Amino acid sequence: MKLADVIEVLEGKVISQEADPNLEVTCVSAADLMSDVLAFAEGGSILLTGLCNPQVVRTAEMADIIAIVFVRGKIPPSETVELAAKKGIPLIATKYTMFEMAGRLYEAGLRSCDISCRIT
Amino acid sequence: MPELTRLQELIYELEVREVMTPDPVTVTPDTSMAEFREILREHRISGAPVMEGDTLVGIISIEDLIKTLAEGQMNVTVGERMRRSPITVPEHKTLIQAVVSFQDHGFGRFPVVDHRGKLVGIITQGDIVKGLLKRLEVEYHEEEVRQYRASHVFEDISSDRTCITLHYHVNAQDFDRAGEASSRIKRVLNRLGAPPQIVRRLAIAAYEAEMNIIIHAHTTGEMVAEIMPDRVTLRADDAGPGIADIEQAMQPGFSTASEWVRELGFGAGMGLVNIKRCADEMTLESPPGGGTHLSVVIRIDPPWFSNNHNGSNQQRSSAG
Known part of the structure; x- marks a missing residue:
């Protein structure tokens, strides 16, 4: 699924400077604990999170996450937006809860990152 | 030959506007052929679109000038010698379409126009060759940078x-x-x-x-x-x-x-x-x-560069 489709399904709004709509999204991780994200997120995944601080962007950078979606209309502070711009990681805001977002993306055909395959 | 393949691809990828000469030197129908000769010499060009205000009305080239010279009629105007209603090339067409135009019509240059038909540049076969070479050079350079990797560092350091x-x-x-x-x-x-x-x-x-x-x-x-x-x-x-x-x-x-x-x-x-x-x-x-x-x-298995450690020593001693 393309990032453009994800944005459409979530009725999301791109809040970073740019987001390549043609990015291929392979799977989804949803967490507020960054160590959990580092433990199971796969490269090419998107991250759904309620956490808005710059560490979210750092975590995405380390785990090769291609985009971050913030839940419940949260808008991250400018430090986060600036770091994301520097790292070229798109940020997307939506009005939906984590549960609703996960449900919509699952219905659209996306699946969770495979925990069994883990980091390696 | 991979270069040729890439070149062929580029002809379908690059757009006319990327290789054309933008904002070309233009003349008017009133310009005399003597003045036109000076313009060619001064700008080192071989032809120019002829403009009446904002409207493209013709194109004139060095061939027209030579003919006029041969006839010894340098007082005539560009308007009398130009080719009227010239064939144009849209700026967003790919190079292949320009190449086809050159083949079909045998002209040396085409005015390039935007979607409203307004003149934005001029294109010659030389522009196409230069544009292709430049892009190949850029890609070659990028490839070179990409390949400057640890394996080379390790290779260089003995x-x-x-x-x-x-x-x-x-x-x-x-x-x-x-x-x-x-x-x-x-x-x-x-x-x-x-x-x-x-x-x-x-x-x-x-x-x-x-x-x-x-x-x-x-x-x-x-x-x-x-x-x-x-x-x-x-x-x-x-x-x-x-x-x-x-x-x-x-x-x-x-x-x-x-x-x-x-x-x-x-x-x-x-x-x-x-x-x-x-x-x-x-x-x-x-x-x-x-x-x-x-x-x-x-x-890291296999190693980035295996010809190191003892392997490197052995190779050197056997070579020496």
Whole structure:
């Protein structure tokens, strides 16, 4: 699924400077604990999170996450937006809860990152 | 010949506007052929669109000038000698369409127009060749930069054991810069062309280790990455309070982090577990009062560059 489709399904709004709509999204991780994200997120995944601080962007950078979606209309502070711009990681805001977002993306055909395959 | 294939691709990829000469020198129908000759000489061009105000009305070239010279009629105007209603090329067409136009009509140049038919440039066969060569050169250069990788560094340096060592300072409690050292390590490894899975594992281990120093150490810590052809070693050292019970600290979910660290998304008791998962070898030492010392080894198999170590020696001795 393309990032453009994800944005459409979530009725999301791109809040970073740019987001390549043609990015291929392979799977989804949803967490507020960054160590959990580092433990199971796969490269090419998107991250759904309620956490808005710059560490979210750092975590995405380390785990090769291609985009971050913030839940419940949260808008991250400018430090986060600036770091994301520097790292070229798109940020997307939506009005939906984590549960609703996960449900919509699952219905659209996306699946969770495979925990069994883990980091390696 | 791969170059030829790429060249053919480029003819279908590049647009006319990317290779044309923009804002070309123009003349009017009233310009005399004598003046036109001076314009060609001065600008070192071989032809020009003829404009009446904003409207393209013709095109005139050096061939028209030569004919006029031969007839000895240099007082006539461009308007009398130009080709009227010239064939134009739209700026957003790909080069292949321009190439076809040159073949079909045999002209030396075409005015380039935008979607409203307004003149935006001029294109010659020379422009097409130059544009293609320039793009090939740029791509070649980019490829060259991409290939400047660790294997070449290791190849260039003759030693029994080559190692690139990176040192990073990490300040305890400095959450603003948290992750910066790991980010830089990751960038270096990518630049060196390390396999993506190796980069990812090291980046995650480094990030967790960096966060540990920031969260738990009370002073400045240091991270050191040693890059070798067959392994990357990461050391994270701090002089903080240390870990009372390492076995307990290695349990998933065990954490001594404060509430506000948890609010940042860390301190979930998964850091050391994650590091171990990323590592081929991991040692963690925390002698009483002696800070915390973490060492992580990630093996690179096959090595980036195998013709090193003893292999290199053997080759040299046999060659010498």
